[in-house]
Amino acid sequence: MSKLVIENVSRVFPAVRGGAPTRALEPTSLSVADNDFVTILGPSGCGKSTLLRMIAGLDTPTTGTLMLDGKPITGPGADRGMVFQSYTLFPWLTVSENISFGLRERGMAPRECAAIAGAWLEKVGLTSFANHFPKQLSGGMQQRTAIARALANDPKILLLDEPFGALDNQTRGLMQELLLGIWERERKTVIFVTHDIEEAAFLASRVVVMTARPGRIKADIAVDLPHPRLYTLKTSPEFAVLKARLTEEIRAEAVLAAEAH
Amino acid sequence: MKPLAPISSSARITLGIAFFVLFVAAWSYATFGGFVSKTFLANPLTMLNDGWDLLTKQGFLTDIGMTIWRVIGGFVLAAVFAVPIGILMGAYKPVEAFLEPFVSFARYLPASAFIPLLILWAGIGELQKLLVIFIGSVFQLILMVAVTVGSVRRDLVEASLTLGARDAGVLKRVLVPAAAPGIAEILRLVLGWAWTYVIVAELIGSSSGIGHMIIDSQALLATGQIIFGIIVIGVIGLISDYAFKALNRALFPWSIL
Numbered sequence: 279m280s281k282l283v284i285e286n287v288s289r290v291f292p293a294v295r296g297g298a299p300t301r302a303l304e305p306t307s308l309s310v311a312d313n314d315f316v317t318i319l320g321p322s323g324c325g326k327s328t329l330l331r332m333i334a335g336l337d338t339p340t341t342g343t344l345m346l347d348g349k350p351i352t353g354p355g356a357d358r359g360m361v362f363q364s365y366t367l368f369p370w371l372t373v374s375e376n377i378s379f380g381l382r383e384r385g386m387a388p389r390e391c392a393a394i395a396g397a398w399l400e401k402v403g404l405t406s407f408a409n410h411f412p413k414q415l416s417g418g419m420q421q422r423t424a425i426a427r428a429l430a431n432d433p434k435i436l437l438l439d440e441p442f443g444a445l446d447n448q449t450r451g452l453m454q455e456l457l458l459g460i461w462e463r464e465r466k467t468v469i470f471v472t473h474d475i476e477e478a479a480f481l482a483s484r485v486v487v488m489t490a491r492p493g494r495i496k497a498d499i500a501v502d503l504p505h506p507r508l509y510t511l512k513t514s515p516e517f518a519v520l521k522a523r524l525t526e527e528i529r530a531e532a533v534l535a536a537e538a539h
Numbered sequence: 540m541k542p543l544a545p546i547s548s549s550a551r552i553t554l555g556i557a558f559f560v561l562f563v564a565a566w567s568y569a570t571f572g573g574f575v576s577k578t579f580l581a582n583p584l585t586m587l588n589d590g591w592d593l594l595t596k597q598g599f600l601t602d603i604g605m606t607i608w609r610v611i612g613g614f615v616l617a618a619v620f621a622v623p624i625g626i627l628m629g630a631y632k633p634v635e636a637f638l639e640p641f642v643s644f645a646r647y648l649p650a651s652a653f654i655p656l657l658i659l660w661a662g663i664g665e666l667q668k669l670l671v672i673f674i675g676s677v678f679q680l681i682l683m684v685a686v687t688v689g690s691v692r693r694d695l696v697e698a699s700l701t702l703g704a705r706d707a708g709v710l711k712r713v714l715v716p717a718a719a720p721g722i723a724e725i726l727r728l729v730l731g732w733a734w735t736y737v738i739v740a741e742l743i744g745s746s747s748g749i750g751h752m753i754i755d756s757q758a759l760l761a762t763g764q765i766i767f768g769i770i771v772i773g774v775i776g777l778i779s780d781y782a783f784k785a786l787n788r789a790l791f792p793w794s795i796l
């Protein structure tokens with residue numbers, strides 16, 4: 279059964295001061311199955327964030343419909359957790375309080391919230407930072423907290439918008455393994471946006487490649503690499519083949535994107 | 540000196556005191572040196588002497604108490620109205636569209652110009668003094684609070700929505716806590732302005748308060764007393780400002796990280 283069905287969804291942003299309207303996303307159709315890990319790979323400005331925001335219900339499509347479990351998406355809700363491209367932890371709450379934000383909103387008792395937050399702190403390795411404020415954390419720790427905050431809410435689907443984009447290569451690698459480990463255990467449906475080929479290939483059970491703006495789906499590639507995946511996979515021959523193929527797909531788009539600017 | 544480079548707290552205190560020392564030195568030079576007439580500007584010693592006389596013989600402490608109570612009374616009254624209205628204006632655009640034009644207009648009405656009208660309405664009692672401060676502060680507070688709430692980071696609001704927050708939750712658990720340190724800072728600022736209104740209110744039709752003492756002293760050409768009154772206002776302002784700052788830091792430790 280398909281969990282998320284995106285049908286002919288497009289987004290045109292109105293013109294800014296006499297310019298032409300921005301066609302951020304061409305009509306796009308995509309179905310995501312239950313428990314799938316889909317990465318969306320595309321050059322900067324191709325409408326990846328726009329697509330993700332429409333799935334989250336934070337933006338409305340110009341045309342087309344989005345359905346989650348057969349119900350149309352009309353606005354944001356707790357069933358779709360999101361980790362943003364920028365750091366969006368609540369600065370006035372501690373790490374632990376940030377993680378239980380959604381639970382408190384549902385009216386769960388503080389004691390129960392703390393227990394769930396504690397379990398998630400452990401899963402993302404931040405137990406000793408439970409009472410720190412977000413500004414006292416590094417970027418990687420903040421994004422780990424943001425992932426825990428989204429997952430503690432037990433959403434049907436997890437949306438991640440280049441969550442590791444601002445991190446250095448080593449940290450990024452560790453975070454990928456952490457996320458993959460969580461997914462292998464919890465089997466949540468995940469949509470992960472990135473412009474990093476290696477990241478897209480390493481994490482995904484399916485890579486969706488998008489064209490340069492106006493974005494549309496160019497290729498949809500299943501990734502059959504076995505689980506659990508370790509960082510050593512990145513140096514294996516199968517991985518190299520997959521990477522080469524994705525590089526081929528995306529290169530043409532990057533060239534187009536560069537010419538358009 | 541490098542731009543934005545921090546300094547040690549002892550250096551900060553020394554520099555802060557140094558300015559006061561310079562200020563008093565310049566004042567002493569002008570008065571003891573005979574460069575300005577005694578009638579226009581008392582020297583620091585006369586001022587201290589007059590001040591002691593005011594405090595011990597003329598019951599100036601009661602005046603100070605009256606003035607402080609008026610400032611706090613009027614200011615709390617204004618804050619009780621302004622903070623909730625400002626929050627609603629900042630959070631809900633229709634409320635803003637409804638109230639903003641009027642508040643912006645009312646903000647420019649000088650509080651002191653209302654004094655004659657307020658005397659007609661409320662007499663020369665305490666209510667009139669409180670109302671002057673209320674009118675002077677409330678519109679400024681509303682607008683500044685609304686702007687602070689309205690400029691809360693959109694992505695934080697969006698994050699709360701994806702975590703299942705509804706309207707009331709967004710208001711109570713995102714907009715208000717995010718804006719709280721800013722609101723506290725606005726209150727501190729406007730409290731300072733309330734002090735100028737109270738003195739003006741006391742200059743006209745009043746029988747007590749620091750402002751009343753100042754206007755009485757003018758008739759007696761007692762410049763020492765006037766200056767002492769002004770300095771007392773400054774000192775109280777300084778103390779309340781520091782207290783407010785310390786309170787804000789204690790209430791919102793996250794905002795100064």
Ligand SMILES: Nc1ncnc2c1ncn2[C@@H]1O[C@H](COP(=O)(O)OP(=O)(O)OP(=O)(O)O)[C@@H](O)[C@H]1O
Pocket residue numbers: 291292300301302320321322323324325326327328329363473491
């Ligand atoms: N609120 C908006 N108003 C107008 N135009 C917008 C808005 N948001 C996005 N756009 C435009 O839509 C296009 C796609 O933006 P989007 O943020 O989806 O790109 P992206 O693929 O996420 O890029 P990146 O990888 O750099 O984050 C861009 O050209 C951008 O200018």
Ligand SMILES: [Mg+2]
Pocket residue numbers: 326327328363439440
């Ligand atoms: Mg983006």
